[in-house]
Amino acid sequence: MTTEARKVPQGRVFPVPxxxxxxxxxxxxxxxxxxxxxxxxxxxxxxLRVIRFVTVGVRLTLHVTVxxxxxxxxxxxxxxxxxxxxxPVLYAVxxxxxxxxxxIPLLVIILYVGYVITPRIRDATGGQxxxxxxxxxxxAMAICYGAFEAEVYxxxxxxxxxxxxxxxxxxxxxxxQAMRYVILPQAIRRILPPLGNDFISLLKDSALISVIALxxxxxxxxxxxxxxxxxxxxYNTVALLYxxxxxxxxxxxxxxxxxxxxx
Amino acid sequence: MNREPIIRIENVYKSFGHxxxxxxxxxxxxxxxxxxxIGPSGGGKSTLLRCINKLETIDRxxxxxxxxxIGETKQINKVRAEIGMVFQLxxxxxxLTALENIVLAQRRVRHRKHKRAEExxxxxxxxxxxxEKWNSYPSQLSGGQQQRVAIAxxxxxxxxxxxxxxxxxxxxxxxxxxxxxxxLDLAREGMTxxxxxxxxxxxxxxxxxxxxxxxxxxxxVTTPERLFDSPEQERTKQFLSQILH
Ligand SMILES: Nc1ncnc2c1ncn2[C@@H]1O[C@H](COP(=O)(O)OP(=O)(O)OP(=O)(O)O)[C@@H](O)[C@H]1O
Ligand SMILES: [Mg+2]
Numbered sequence: 001m002t003t004e005a006r007k008v009p010q011g012r013v014f015p016v017p018x019x020x021x022x023x024x025x026x027x028x029x030x031x032x033x034x035x036x037x038x039x040x041x042x043x044x045x046x047x048l049r050v051i052r053f054v055t056v057g058v059r060l061t062l063h064v065t066v067x068x069x070x071x072x073x074x075x076x077x078x079x080x081x082x083x084x085x086x087x088p089v090l091y092a093v094x095x096x097x098x099x100x101x102x103x104i105p106l107l108v109i110i111l112y113v114g115y116v117i118t119p120r121i122r123d124a125t126g127g128q129x130x131x132x133x134x135x136x137x138x139x140a141m142a143i144c145y146g147a148f149e150a151e152v153y154x155x156x157x158x159x160x161x162x163x164x165x166x167x168x169x170x171x172x173x174x175x176x177q178a179m180r181y182v183i184l185p186q187a188i189r190r191i192l193p194p195l196g197n198d199f200i201s202l203l204k205d206s207a208l209i210s211v212i213a214l215x216x217x218x219x220x221x222x223x224x225x226x227x228x229x230x231x232x233x234x235y236n237t238v239a240l241l242y243x244x245x246x247x248x249x250x251x252x253x254x255x256x257x258x259x260x261x262x263x
Numbered sequence: 264m265n266r267e268p269i270i271r272i273e274n275v276y277k278s279f280g281h282x283x284x285x286x287x288x289x290x291x292x293x294x295x296x297x298x299x300x301i302g303p304s305g306g307g308k309s310t311l312l313r314c315i316n317k318l319e320t321i322d323r324x325x326x327x328x329x330x331x332x333i334g335e336t337k338q339i340n341k342v343r344a345e346i347g348m349v350f351q352l353x354x355x356x357x358x359l360t361a362l363e364n365i366v367l368a369q370r371r372v373r374h375r376k377h378k379r380a381e382e383x384x385x386x387x388x389x390x391x392x393x394x395e396k397w398n399s400y401p402s403q404l405s406g407g408q409q410q411r412v413a414i415a416x417x418x419x420x421x422x423x424x425x426x427x428x429x430x431x432x433x434x435x436x437x438x439x440x441x442x443x444x445x446x447l448d449l450a451r452e453g454m455t456x457x458x459x460x461x462x463x464x465x466x467x468x469x470x471x472x473x474x475x476x477x478x479x480x481x482x483x484v485t486t487p488e489r490l491f492d493s494p495e496q497e498r499t500k501q502f503l504s505q506i507l508h
Binding site: 161164167169 | 316340341344345346348350352354356357367371416
């Protein structure tokens with residue numbers, strides 16, 4: 001950054017370090033309410049019992065979310081680049097992937113990967129490669145969100161003016177160099193908000209993996225309820241824990257976006 | 264001139280669908296020469312210029328630059344590195360500072376060491392008269408300053424040829440002179456230049472030859488003196504009267 005951009009605005013009576021108008025007040029209110037609820041929850045033995053029971057589920061939910069999101073980002077980048085490629089084969093393959101995956105409900109993809117694809121891989125390799133269970137869930141989420149992110153990347157790349165690619169190529173850069181050093185850095189900055197939103201959506205959609213009997217947060221909550229018949233505390237806790245996780249994530253996403261915007 | 268032409272355009276055609284943007288143009292440019300292309304809007308000036316460094320692929324004909332046939336060469340990136348191009352809308356990389364804009368291709372294409380590339384970038388910025396703006400982002404620069412960074416970025420590659428596509432037509436009037444002065448200096452240093460521009464002051468001062476392009480074809484190729492004093496073609500007179508009022 002230049003010194004000009006860093007200069008404090010002149011003419012203020014007090015140099016204000018925090019711009020108050022930019023504090024996310026909705027988040028502050030939510031945090032206060034959350035702490036109040038959280039306090040009453042944490043001091044109640046009934047709720048503590050649920051929380052202790054579902055903690056392993058939280059861990060699995062976070063694990064599946066983070067790993068599949070990272071894979072989805074990589075898949076999305078690869079297929080997004082193929083979508084904007086002049087090569088008809090790459091274009092066709094990536095379009096096929098995106099259209100097929102986007103046309104199938106995530107729940108179906110999870111069941112399909114969990115009960116059709118991974119058992120066949122296991123049988124075909126004589127048990128050598130066994131992706132059943134958590135890897136299947138990660139794979140399904142990553143394949144699905146990879147298709148979403150491919151479209152996000154494509155949109156971002158296409159939003160960069162053609163003159164950028166032309167300027168880079170006219171300097172003698174290859175297509176790949178121009179993509180890497182000129183187009184993608186700009187495109188990624190533009191698509192941070194949708195990428196961040198998809199991270200949060202993925203976290204919520206990860207509740208669907210309970211359908212292949214994985215002990216994620218939702219599955220553990222259901223298990224608790226079916227054992228204790230305490231649906232009220234059970235689902236309150238599940239909902240609250242999802243909310244806490246998505247709120248934390250959205251704060252992180254906002255921070256990253258703001259940092260990128262300043263740069 | 265008895266030397267070999269550095270750019271040889273032979274009977275080039277380029278259409279966009281039904282639109283014949285360039286239709287049968289032949290033109291030779293010799294080393295050190297400044298050729299200015301003028302002509303009405305839609306006449307094919309930009310397209311012809313962009314064919315020279317293969318930003319457009321030609322339909323027919325041949326373009327040979329510095330011994331390389333642009334259509335056939337397998338080393339188009341190497342050839343492009345020898346051809347600097349300056350665009351009407353600058354096309355600086357907005358996520359990089361002025362200095363980084365100039366360093367990038369030196370590093371990735373010319374494979375210069377980072378320090379060396381930065382030295383050259385500073386020299387080029389000084390040459391175009393904005394040495395102190397090295398750490399500014401394009402959005403923090405005026406149009407004229409941005410265009411000078413764009414020229415410095417092209418020059419840092421040590422090109423043999425510079426192409427300019429209406430480099431001053433997107434600038435505020437008070438910015439134009441600074442950019443034209445940089446181009447004039449370049450012309451005096453002996454750079455081979457192909458310039459699309461309607462700045463008649465620049466034409467008089469710098470052009471060796473002027474080519475009028477209309478409906479994709481060259482109407483007249485002449486010297487600036489003869490262009491202004493005794494144009495041969497009726498179409499040339501017509502066009503000049505339009506732009507000179
Ligand atoms: N990418 C393109 N797709 C379709 N048509 C195009 C394209 N580029 C140029 N053309 C058409 O080709 C013709 C020549 O355009 P060109 O930009 O070369 O003209 P020009 O002489 O540079 O005009 P101007 O002075 O307005 O810049 C025009 O009719 C234009 O509409
Ligand atoms: Mg043009």
